[in-house]
Amino acid sequence: MRPGLLRALLLGQLAVVGAVGSLGGCLAGRPVSVLMIPLLIDQNVALPGTLPRWEPTDLGWTALVIAGSTLLGGWGPARRAAHATETDLLAGVQGHRRSRPARALGVLTRLLVAGGLTAGVVVSAVTVHRYGAVSSTAADASFLGALGALVLVCVLASWLVPVLLRGAAHLPVPGPAWHVATRTALLESRRSTATVLPFLIALGLVVIMFGSARMGVGSVRLSGFLSVFGLALATAWSGGVAVIAMSAGRRRRDAALLSAAGASAGQVRAAQVLEGVLHAFAAVLLGLVVCAISTALIAPASGTAWAQVPGRLPWVEIGVTGALTLATTCVAVVVSAWAGHGAGTATVLRARD
Incomplete structure (x- = not known):
């Protein structure tokens, strides 16, 4: 099959999946809206008496937008798959790599976006300093600026997460489990970054929303936070779990290698749990970076003395979100590896993702 025809076939499948998914989402949106609207009214986000309303034209526009977004997101992978050779596919390696100009353009674009976000954070800090405390403008x-800092850390996550994982790999932790966990996370650095991002966003929003409320900038309650961000965070959280499941093949091969080398079932399970710990560690650490930057902006704007800042931070909310992140990543890693436990060691070692 010619590469162009194969690419068109893959993109057509993606468009169909996106359109069907959007239609299903529209149908499921009505019962969800029935549950969400009372919370939005309670938080003064929606007017009293608001009722869910279904418009047939919404289905068409939603399907078109989602299908288009799916096509844009899948264009690069479909192009690489279309140009991959049979040898590369059988070997389970990526055959078509981006050219140097394309990689340089990607790095330059990321740097430009990061530079723009950094400039926005700096402008926010200057504005806070100029207008002083207890000012609506500040x-x-x-x-x-705090939201900009969160987006900035997310943009740089593809560079920051591998650095954190390499640093964790040098920790003097005895036993082979830690070595296997760090190796798996580093080899799948892109997927590790995609895994960390949803949990990082959740931690960042918790820090910004509840931290600003504790310091007197705005007011938010748990019900209001969940009504506005709950559904989006649940969807993103599920995406992080799905990314973990995508690495199940490599994880099962690592477990088979450990078993073949004489490792016990407990040691194999420990390596899998530690991989989840690494993902949670990276998310929490980057979340604390967002916390530090946002606090440096919000504290002067609220007139909070620096000595009072540690007591005003939402430690309980951060701890709960971090614990949920740790539990989710560890359980997802263990379950994804356990899914193929019935296969023999030789079968697992011959398998490819």
Whole structure:
């Protein structure tokens, strides 16, 4: 099959999946809206008496937008798959790599975006300093700057997460489990970054929303936070779990290698749990970076003395979110590896992702 025809076939499948998914989401949106609207009314986000309304044209526009987004996201992978050779596919390696100009353009684009976000954070800090504490302008600037800091860390996550994982790999932890866990996470650095991002966003939003409320900039309650961000975070959280499941093949091969080398079932399970710990560690550490930057902006805007800042931070919310992140990543890693436990060691070692 010619590469162009194969690429068109793959993109057509993606468009169908996106369209069907959007239609299913529209149908499921009505019962979800029935549950969400009372919470939105309680938080003054929606007007009293608001009712869910279904428009047939919404289905068409939603399907078109989602299908288009799916095509844009899948264009690169479909192009690489279309140009991969049979040898590369049988060997389970990526055959078509981006050219140097394409990689340089990607790095330059990321740097430009990061530079723009950094400039926005700096402008927010200058605005806070200029207008002083207890000023609505300073409060708005600090909040926007904190959100900009969260986006900045997310943009740089593909570079920061591998650095954190390499640093964790050098920790003097005895036993082979830690070595296997760090090796798996580093070999799948792109997937590790994609795994960390949803949990990082959740931690960042918790820090910004509840931290600003504790310091007197805005007011948010748990019900309001969940009504606005709950559904989106649940969807993103599920995406992080799905990314972990995508590495199940490599994880099962690592477990088979450990078993063949004489490792006990407990040691194999420990390596899998430690991989989940690594993902949670990276998410929490980057979340604390967002916490530090946002606090440096919000504290002066609210007039909070630096000595009072540690007591005003939402430690309980951060701890709960971090614990949920740790539990989710560890369980997802163990379950994804356990899914193929019935296969023999030789079969697992011959398998490819």
